Amino acid sequence: MKILLLIGIVLFAGLLTGRVFERLGIPQVVGYIVFGILIGDSFSGILGRDLLDHLTPLTSLALALIGFMVGGELKHSVFRKYGKQFFSILFSEGLTAMFLVALLVTVYTKDLALGLLLGALSSATAPAATVDVLWEYHSKGPLTTTILAIVALDDGLSLILYGFALAFADVIASGSGLSLEMMIIKPLTEIALSLLIGITAGIILDRVLVRIKNKDDRLVICLGALVLAAGASESLDLSLILTSMTMGLYLTNVHPHRNEAVFETIKAFAPPVYILFFVFVGARLQIGLLKEMGIIGILYVLGRTAGKWTGAYFGATLSRAPEAVRKYLGFALFSQAGVAVGLALDAYQHFQSMGARGVEMGSTIINIIAATTFLVQIIGPPSVKFAISRAGEITREA
Amino acid sequence: MNKKTVRDFRPYEPPLVVGEDADIITLVGEFIRNPTLHHLCVIDKDRRLLGLINRKRLFKSLFLHHLSPDTRLSKIIGLLTAERSSDLMVTHLITCTEDDSIHDVIREMIEHKIREVPVLDGQERVLGFITIPMIMREWLEENRC
Numbered sequence: 001m002k003i004l005l006l007i008g009i010v011l012f013a014g015l016l017t018g019r020v021f022e023r024l025g026i027p028q029v030v031g032y033i034v035f036g037i038l039i040g041d042s043f044s045g046i047l048g049r050d051l052l053d054h055l056t057p058l059t060s061l062a063l064a065l066i067g068f069m070v071g072g073e074l075k076h077s078v079f080r081k082y083g084k085q086f087f088s089i090l091f092s093e094g095l096t097a098m099f100l101v102a103l104l105v106t107v108y109t110k111d112l113a114l115g116l117l118l119g120a121l122s123s124a125t126a127p128a129a130t131v132d133v134l135w136e137y138h139s140k141g142p143l144t145t146t147i148l149a150i151v152a153l154d155d156g157l158s159l160i161l162y163g164f165a166l167a168f169a170d171v172i173a174s175g176s177g178l179s180l181e182m183m184i185i186k187p188l189t190e191i192a193l194s195l196l197i198g199i200t201a202g203i204i205l206d207r208v209l210v211r212i213k214n215k216d217d218r219l220v221i222c223l224g225a226l227v228l229a230a231g232a233s234e235s236l237d238l239s240l241i242l243t244s245m246t247m248g249l250y251l252t253n254v255h256p257h258r259n260e261a262v263f264e265t266i267k268a269f270a271p272p273v274y275i276l277f278f279v280f281v282g283a284r285l286q287i288g289l290l291k292e293m294g295i296i297g298i299l300y301v302l303g304r305t306a307g308k309w310t311g312a313y314f315g316a317t318l319s320r321a322p323e324a325v326r327k328y329l330g331f332a333l334f335s336q337a338g339v340a341v342g343l344a345l346d347a348y349q350h351f352q353s354m355g356a357r358g359v360e361m362g363s364t365i366i367n368i369i370a371a372t373t374f375l376v377q378i379i380g381p382p383s384v385k386f387a388i389s390r391a392g393e394i395t396r397e398a
Numbered sequence: 399m400n401k402k403t404v405r406d407f408r409p410y411e412p413p414l415v416v417g418e419d420a421d422i423i424t425l426v427g428e429f430i431r432n433p434t435l436h437h438l439c440v441i442d443k444d445r446r447l448l449g450l451i452n453r454k455r456l457f458k459s460l461f462l463h464h465l466s467p468d469t470r471l472s473k474i475i476g477l478l479t480a481e482r483s484s485d486l487m488v489t490h491l492i493t494c495t496e497d498d499s500i501h502d503v504i505r506e507m508i509e510h511k512i513r514e515v516p517v518l519d520g521q522e523r524v525l526g527f528i529t530i531p532m533i534m535r536e537w538l539e540e541n542r543c
Binding site for chain 1: 465468470471472474475476488490509
């Protein structure tokens, strides 16, 4: 089948499946992934591995868009009022989830690289499914505010943790010896260069956009700058997602009002790319491997759920947050979607060129994340409802 | 209208002004007092303009749950945690002075999709607003005969 025809079919059928799932009360993302599984190698084989490899640039574009939008949420004004409290909770829930997942997976598989990567991915939370529930019940109060802030910020934390984990995993997977240079200097250099490219691109885009009035030109320049920066990062074997995030972070903080239009422009362009991206992830999932990976998946969900809950509790206690936040925040942080799936696909692509072990690790990560996304996206929304209901923040019954 | 400046459009629409600590109830009350204006001016103790509060933005902050769930979270949090005028005001402003050409003002209004522009004096105090109906009234008078 011609690639263009296939993309057209995937866009329409993916959207349709997403909408059907939404009607059933399941987040659309799960629908896209299910459609991907149906047309992937696990079932019909319409979208096979060879074809998916040809479509890698589209995946990279989606990763750049995800990174950029995550960076755009890391706005200084979000911290202005409750900065200390948010930071304390954010680091506690993100790092505890990472630590527990990394520990459980590493002990079970004896593979530190895999443990670190899955741990880093576990700290992300899906905002869309969470906000849906808050809006449905017109939730209002300190817990609602904290949930929104944490889901906005922890994707950024996850991207940074992933940057470090990937660099360490590279060193471990390549078996090039665990010298100080390889364990510390190389990862730090890679991350610093990724950030540098992002900031430089952000500065240039910010200056150029002041002079551009035409709307069409602005779209081309915004998208062009993002693709250029992400492409440069990818070409230098750096993290394109960290570069994109830094670019978004710079633009949203330097001239927040002026650059608001940049994010609206990029956001308007993103939905079809996201649908393709999630369908591709589903198509890469190998159902046959799930049995083998079942235990790792269970450990991942257990470690992540326990880490999110206990981390949120301790972070909230440390920062003297209200009782409702302390007791119930953890329940509202179980959803996982875009960023975790995106990073899984990034890891998959990254390790393809690293021999049999790399390929195996990439496949394991993508299978674990895609499969667990089903589970946590289904238990996530009712948990959010439980949390806001117990905290007494529901102002309207659905 | 070719040679006209903003000054030729006097008297301006009188501005609604509040201090930077005004609460949400006060802000809503001010808008109800003058429903024709779309902006409230936030001023400091020397009456200098600090920022503008857009009526639509205030409305969104009152009925936040009707925003699309895929609205950017940083935007939602900004509206959700707003308690006073300084939390809601926009500081990236399009303003004009009395000596500006009316065509420059019209161009800014079209480019930035705004219906009224505050007119400032030399000390950055608000003299009033120049609005779309004021400009259209002038156009009508010129073109009717």
